[in-house]
Amino acid sequence: MSLIAWSLPKKTQLPAVSLLGNLFVLWFAPYAFVAMSISACLVYLISHAKSQKGHWVLLGVGYCISQFLLLRFLQEHSVDLGLGGSFSVLGVAYFTCRDVHYLVESYKGNVRKNIVTFWYYQSFLPVMIAGPINRYHEFEREIQRRSLDFDQISKGIERIIYGYAKVTVLGNYLIEHKIQSYLTQLPNQESILHSWLVSLADWAYLYAQFSGWSDVAIGFSLCIGIKVSENFNRPLSSKSLVDFWKRWHISLSSWCKDYVFTPALLITRNLFIAISLSMVTMGLWHESSLYYIFWGIYHAIGITLCRLYMKQDNEIVEYLRQRFWWSSFTRALTIFYLINASVFIGLFYDGLY
Amino acid sequence: MKTLNDIYQNLSSESNKKKTFIKFEARHFNYQEVTLSIRKLSGFFRFHCLEKGHRILICSDREDIVVFSVLSSLLNGISSAVLPTDISSHRAQSILETYQPDLIILDENLTAFSEASFPYFKIKDKKATTTKGSLLSRFINRDNSPDLSMFEAFEAEEPNLSAMSDNLAFVNFTSGTTSSPKGVKITYKNLFSHLETLGKQFSYNADSRILNNLTLSHADGMIQGPVLALYYACSLYRPCSTDLQKLEYFLNSIHREQITHMITVPTILSFMDRFASYNDYFDTRFFQHLLSVAGALNKDLWKRVEQRFKTRVCNVYGLTETVAGGVFCGPNDSTYKTGSVGVPVDMDVKIVSKEGAELPKNIEGEILLKGDNVFEGYLNNVQATEAAVKDEWFLTGDLGYRDEEGFLFISGRAKELIISGGFNIHPAEVNEALLKIEGVAEAATVGEPHPDLQETVTSFAVLKAGVSETKDSLLRKLPNFLEHYKVPKDLFIVDQLPVGDSGKVILAELKNIISHSRNKHKKEEILDLDAFFSLVSKELNVDKNVLSLSTSSQDLPSWDSLAHLNIIVSVESAIGFKLSNQDVVSITSLNDLWQIAYKGL
Numbered sequence: 001m002s003l004i005a006w007s008l009p010k011k012t013q014l015p016a017v018s019l020l021g022n023l024f025v026l027w028f029a030p031y032a033f034v035a036m037s038i039s040a041c042l043v044y045l046i047s048h049a050k051s052q053k054g055h056w057v058l059l060g061v062g063y064c065i066s067q068f069l070l071l072r073f074l075q076e077h078s079v080d081l082g083l084g085g086s087f088s089v090l091g092v093a094y095f096t097c098r099d100v101h102y103l104v105e106s107y108k109g110n111v112r113k114n115i116v117t118f119w120y121y122q123s124f125l126p127v128m129i130a131g132p133i134n135r136y137h138e139f140e141r142e143i144q145r146r147s148l149d150f151d152q153i154s155k156g157i158e159r160i161i162y163g164y165a166k167v168t169v170l171g172n173y174l175i176e177h178k179i180q181s182y183l184t185q186l187p188n189q190e191s192i193l194h195s196w197l198v199s200l201a202d203w204a205y206l207y208a209q210f211s212g213w214s215d216v217a218i219g220f221s222l223c224i225g226i227k228v229s230e231n232f233n234r235p236l237s238s239k240s241l242v243d244f245w246k247r248w249h250i251s252l253s254s255w256c257k258d259y260v261f262t263p264a265l266l267i268t269r270n271l272f273i274a275i276s277l278s279m280v281t282m283g284l285w286h287e288s289s290l291y292y293i294f295w296g297i298y299h300a301i302g303i304t305l306c307r308l309y310m311k312q313d314n315e316i317v318e319y320l321r322q323r324f325w326w327s328s329f330t331r332a333l334t335i336f337y338l339i340n341a342s343v344f345i346g347l348f349y350d351g352l353y
Numbered sequence: 354m355k356t357l358n359d360i361y362q363n364l365s366s367e368s369n370k371k372k373t374f375i376k377f378e379a380r381h382f383n384y385q386e387v388t389l390s391i392r393k394l395s396g397f398f399r400f401h402c403l404e405k406g407h408r409i410l411i412c413s414d415r416e417d418i419v420v421f422s423v424l425s426s427l428l429n430g431i432s433s434a435v436l437p438t439d440i441s442s443h444r445a446q447s448i449l450e451t452y453q454p455d456l457i458i459l460d461e462n463l464t465a466f467s468e469a470s471f472p473y474f475k476i477k478d479k480k481a482t483t484t485k486g487s488l489l490s491r492f493i494n495r496d497n498s499p500d501l502s503m504f505e506a507f508e509a510e511e512p513n514l515s516a517m518s519d520n521l522a523f524v525n526f527t528s529g530t531t532s533s534p535k536g537v538k539i540t541y542k543n544l545f546s547h548l549e550t551l552g553k554q555f556s557y558n559a560d561s562r563i564l565n566n567l568t569l570s571h572a573d574g575m576i577q578g579p580v581l582a583l584y585y586a587c588s589l590y591r592p593c594s595t596d597l598q599k600l601e602y603f604l605n606s607i608h609r610e611q612i613t614h615m616i617t618v619p620t621i622l623s624f625m626d627r628f629a630s631y632n633d634y635f636d637t638r639f640f641q642h643l644l645s646v647a648g649a650l651n652k653d654l655w656k657r658v659e660q661r662f663k664t665r666v667c668n669v670y671g672l673t674e675t676v677a678g679g680v681f682c683g684p685n686d687s688t689y690k691t692g693s694v695g696v697p698v699d700m701d702v703k704i705v706s707k708e709g710a711e712l713p714k715n716i717e718g719e720i721l722l723k724g725d726n727v728f729e730g731y732l733n734n735v736q737a738t739e740a741a742v743k744d745e746w747f748l749t750g751d752l753g754y755r756d757e758e759g760f761l762f763i764s765g766r767a768k769e770l771i772i773s774g775g776f777n778i779h780p781a782e783v784n785e786a787l788l789k790i791e792g793v794a795e796a797a798t799v800g801e802p803h804p805d806l807q808e809t810v811t812s813f814a815v816l817k818a819g820v821s822e823t824k825d826s827l828l829r830k831l832p833n834f835l836e837h838y839k840v841p842k843d844l845f846i847v848d849q850l851p852v853g854d855s856g857k858v859i860l861a862e863l864k865n866i867i868s869h870s871r872n873k874h875k876k877e878e879i880l881d882l883d884a885f886f887s888l889v890s891k892e893l894n895v896d897k898n899v900l901s902l903s904t905s906s907q908d909l910p911s912w913d914s915l916a917h918l919n920i921i922v923s924v925e926s927a928i929g930f931k932l933s934n935q936d937v938v939s940i941t942s943l944n945d946l947w948q949i950a951y952k953g954l
Contacts, residue, residue: 144605144609151638
């Protein structure tokens with residue numbers, strides 16, 4: 001792809017990259033391609049319509065979310081549409097977020113009308129499948145800054161190798177094949193310690209997968225001359241839960257903050273409701289299930305408690321904050337809360353059925 | 354120091370590599386194309402019997418034609434002068450009489466030279482590049498061939514590279530009264546010694562990529578642009594104009610074009626400080642130096658720009674009479690001190706009292722400069738030359754002092770000059786234009802401090818008895834006698850001008866009148882649509898009646914980037930709050946501005 005991006009005449013480079021992105025999705029996931037094309041057309045038309053913009057934007061957001069839920073439902077229940085071919089919703093979670101972002105930003109007047117750049121944005125293959133959820137104005141800026149720089153290409157290739165190694169060697173082989181397999185062979189499978197170890201391994205696996213594929217996407221983008229924002233920033237070094245969600249899957253967290261948390265807070269003026277809605281959205285983005293609704297509420301409770309603690313400025317809290325061991329304690333507590341997510345939600349979830 | 358032969362050899366050897374010489378927004382020219390164009394123009398000059406020692410005058414909006422004509426004439430020993438296309442016919446005529454060109458190359462639609470009795474060559478109106486058509490054709494349309502079809506009939510010939518160091522290379526016309534236009538004579542020695550200094554100071558070489566889109570009729574645009582690129586066989590990038598709406602695109606070009614040197618004016622730095630969205634424009638492994646030229650750089654702005662964009666701003670101090678510069682602040686630590694204009698390089702500086710005695714350190718006086726880059730004199734103007742050059746020392750007219758470490762500081766001006774957006778404007782020229790309007794008895798002009806433009810022009814007029822001219826009607830008439838950027842931003846009609854015992858106008862009192870008026874204006878102004886149009890018409894120098902909410906920057910030639918900023922500043926002061934950066938850059942029509950201002954109110 002990098003070769004195509006740089007070997008063609010300059011004016012045809014990005015159209016070729018975009019066309020390749022479209023053909024890729026069309027070939028591997030024709031249903032996703034159709035859905036993506038319909039929502040892209042709709043989003044662009046609504047975003048740049050002259051009248052009744054507010055209502056139309058709401059309708060557009062509603063359509064994008066409905067389409068996302070429908071496609072997820074069809075995939076999770078393996079519904080046969082009778083049209084032949086395999087049903088795949090490749091990248092639907094990402095292009096839905098991008099579409100909502102574009103609609104809202106255009107409503108706020110932050111997007112300039114340019115159908116060509118919009119097409120590039122929608123069809124940018126490196127981030128289509130596994131993110132990050134890149135922002136339109138950043139992408140537009142990168143198009144304006146794009147130039148052939150072998151140093152960047154070299155860094156891009158390094159990043160692809162690094163990311164792929166993270167996914168395969170660290171994630172698939174070491175964590176999944178070795179550690180998780182080993183954990184299944186341990187005695188006392190019902191013990192809380194075992195649950196913690198399994199949960200820790202799950203988080204580590206998720207990190208290796210998500211951040212690894214993000215590295216690959218960032219690397220591929222660099223090879224084309226487009227810089228994509230980082231998606232992970234050493235999440236295990238987080239000092240608190242709030243800090244963790246600023247470092248973990250940053251593009252999704254910031255998307256939820258801008259398009260769920262902020263509007264919800266403005267409407268309800270209730271911090272817990274706003275956090276809960278964003279965390280539940282984040283959960284459902286991963287998987288549409290009751291489990292992830294509980295997952296969202298669990299993390300919302302944690303974040304709310306953390307925020308309440310951060311607001312405290314009494315003598316005891318101030319005293320603790322100045323102790324050198326306190327930050328190590330809060331770091332450990334953060335990880336402890338995270339690995340207990342699956343334990344608590346699992347217990348609660350099991351209790352329902 | 355290089356010779357013309359060395360320069361031409363470099364040009365020819367680079368032409369084999371297809372390296373870019375100059376890149377405009379829509380098209381670029383590689384060295385091969387430039388070499389061919391220079392040869393074609395050499396043939397063109399021969400056809401018009403132009404030889405070493407002759408003079409050409411160029412006035413065109415076609416930047417490619419201007420650049421190639423100047424470079425070709427430079428190599429052929431023909432001196433050139435470039436004038437802005439919005440020049441008034443009065444000034445054009447007086448320059449022609451002084452310059453006596455052997456050929457004028459001008460756009461065919463220019464009316465300023467209609468009464469000229471000199472040989473001319475008219476440049477046909479370039480057909481607009483088609484942007485319509487199929488999506489595919491917009492992508493694959495590559496029109497990079499030099500469009501010099503009008504020179505097609507002429508044989509490509511080798512340039513005559515025999516000019517000597519004391520031959521005339523350029524004549525740059527500075528602001529001055531039409532009765533005595535000042536044509537600064539720049540010889541090859543002046544030019545090349547200055548280019549050598551620039552190279553030494555800022556490490557220019559064949560790999561340099563310069564971003565400079567200052568106007569080509571300005572010495573900093575031409576000398577530190579195409580001429581510098583030719584001298585060091587490097588590349589020059591001249592993107593779109595630096596309109597606020599295109600500021601991001603302009604700044605992003607630093608990364609895209611792998612720019613090594615950016616040459617700009619304090620006004621653009623101020624725009625960047627106020628309206629740029631990001632801080633990392635200079636964060637590329639290629640970028641080396643950011644240069645501020647043509648005007649004093651405010652110390653606060655200087656610090657803000659450096660802190661925000663994480664790059665050192667180098668200041669170049671000089672005048673047209675020193676080609677473009679001579680005193681440099683940065684890039685090295687030894688020559689760098691924020692607030693100063695730095696230290697002289699390849700020049701001597703001394704500070705003198707009114708009586709001409711050299712002053713010690715830290716005492717303010719007039720700054721005098723001496724060096725190989727100091728001009729030979731004003732063309733056909735012995736009186737002005739004698740007043741400006743004494744014993745090889747050039748009297749800059751700027752007041753300043755040197756500190757213990759030898760850094761030069763500018764503290765004021767001994768001569769009357771207004772510097773607005775990097776352009777020098779002589780108040781006498783504005784007064785002269787005002788007096789040309791029938792009904793104006795007396796006129797005076799002062800500079801008013803401005804946060805972005807450094808200064809703006811404000812004039813005072815005393816009307817003859819019984820004359821019913823208004824401020825708006827006078828401002829509308831002025832563009833007939835003045836270039837657009839010299840037209841006052843504000844004008845006061847007064848009963849009489851304050852004069853001192855010697856009979857000279859007291860400028861300090863005029864400034865007091867402005868200051869009182871501004872404070873009063875702020876308190877009284879209430880923005881309604883009528884007041885809004887009045888405000889805008891004043892800034893755009895157009896009749897209020899021609900404005901409507903649908904008027905956009907495309908409709909009015911006077912709505913340039915500076916006017917855009919002026920409109921916004923006026924509206925901001927009228928409504929009492931600042932518009933957001935996002936709002937400012939998104940405004941393209943009066944309706945946009947009105948909606949934002951009205952919503953804010």
